[in-house]
């Protein structure tokens with residue numbers, strides 16, 4: 144293994160007419176990593192991946208796969224890459240096996256090797272039983288699995304997956320997550336885009352969060368969460384605390400040195416949402432005894448680490464969910480015009 | 481999301497590498513599997529020209545003998561026209577499945593693969609459409625024979641196959657070029673609809689040059705369909721044909737059998753160069 148990155152994207156830009164789809168995206172993926180590209184709808188994930196996969200020509204910036212510049216030598220890049228698109232595009236009339244055979248031929252595999260690999264990927268994705276049926280009869284999850292099998296058939300060094308689990312039920316999603324872990328174990332570099340926080344958090348070694356065509360945060364999920372800092376603690380003084388009680392509790396807690404922020408959350412029955420900086424001892428104990436010393440009891444409490452959503456929130460001022468809703472509305476508006 | 485690019489590719493097509501033929505045959509096989517599993521397409525493709533032959537033939541049944549050329553009845557005259565416009569129709573529509581592949585993203589599967597040349601996509605469709613056209617041609621020739629129109633002799637049939645092959649190759653390449661260049665299938669279908677019938681009616685498929693006003697005579701004698709129809713008609717009429725025979729007295733001069741083959745070959749070359757350019761520019 145050399146230390147050439149498996150994928151290197153530097154200051155990528157891509158416009159469609161007047162729409163800037165990618166404004167400034169840079170990141171590097173090391174060999175063997177699972178790398179996540181996270182962002183709301185329309186952030187520019189697909190456009191970025193298409194530039195990497197030689198499907199789009201960047202307007203500016205440098206993209207390399209295994210050290211090979213994509214613009215200068217697209218054919219060599221195509222040899223190294225597997226790409227599984229966001230929308231599954233199969234030929235309804237072909238059987239799964241026929242599709243894989245076609246895939247093997249466009250990657251110039253000799254027949255016996257192709258047979259061997261087809262059998263192997265069918266097994267890996269648990270498709271053997273349905274392999275000789277037409278793909279038109281497949282369910283969504285099955286179609287996606289066949290598409291993944293096709294992307295993997297030529298044993299690419301780098302597999303690029305555009306939202307591999309979007310629109311799938313939990314069962315299929317788990318199968319695919321498991322499959323991605325197997326790929327990693329095989330030493331294949333995986334670049335995947337997603338707008339599911341948990342998915343990236345669970346699978347990715349590193350992540351780039353993209354918003355409106357720009358990388359707004361990059362690092363390991365742990366780093367990113369540590370960077371926004373603190374832990375989230377929710378304290379309820381009563382099931383439904385009166386406002387004055389909550390305000391008094393908030394005031395008391397604000398004076399603790401490790402509490403950074405206190406919010407009264409009316410949607411949660413005036414619960415107190417705290418951001419705390421942990422330094423050694425358990426902050427919850429300190430909170431409990433401080434409140435007790437002033438005559439207040441803790442009714443219930445919960446504690447959580449910051450999530451990638453908090454990272455997104457800290458960078459953009461809105462949650463990922465809000466961004467998605469806004470994007471959906473903007474889209475509706477466009478269509479109406 | 482089918483805007484795609486190809487890098488400037490070496491302009492020569494690696495016709496003689498095993499990889500090129502592997503990808504080409506695999507893509508051709510796909511079209512044949514589709515045909516086999518949707519046999520109605522084939523059935524319609526065979527029944528339709530037969531209907532033309534019978535209906536058009538009946539339409540002019542009582543036309544005065546000899547007006548379509550010495551010793552020819554209309555069925556005989558029409559055979560060459562039906563052969564050519566049937567093959568032409570198939571070729572013109574060759575881009576339709578490809579533009580749907582583009583819209584549904586199937587084409588991206590091919591474009592991210594290290595194809596030795598994207599021309600294999602074009603050649604695969606061409607091989608398929610040419611085979612289909614030749615099957616149709618054989619059926620039409622058979623039916624025309626049954627209707628009493630006679631049949632070209634053995635070497636004549638070989639030349640008919642060559643002519644149909646060249647014509648189909650040229651129009652298939654053009655149609656595929658459009659499939660890569662047009663914004664979407666509506667536009668492509670509209671364009672196909674727009675050129676299909678006018679090209680047929682401005683050729684000698686249904687009526688000889690002598691029936692036409694002079695402006696149309698000019699148009700018809702420059703129409704590639706005419707370059708295919710007239711030699712086939714000549715082969716039907718003459719069992720003792722030769723390549724130097726004049727097959728059409730065009731307003732711009734006499735066209736020989738060899739000349740029309742040359743023009744068709746030129747048409748293929750121009751179409752292939754055009755589609756190569758579209759492929760190279762980046763399937764935009």
Ligand SMILES: Nc1ncnc2c1ncn2[C@@H]1O[C@H](COP(=O)(O)OP(=O)(O)OP(=O)(O)O)[C@@H](O)[C@H]1O
Nearest residue numbers: 159162164183184185186187188189190191481483
């Ligand atoms: N072919 C196109 N023509 C014009 N605009 C486009 C095209 N493809 C994408 N866009 C626009 O570019 C921007 C980025 O789109 P892109 O598909 O890369 O986003 P994405 O992050 O993949 O979104 P999603 O999560 O919805 O798949 C969007 O504003 C989109 O509307």
Ligand SMILES: [Mg+2]
Nearest residue numbers: 188189190229
């Ligand atoms: Mg996308």
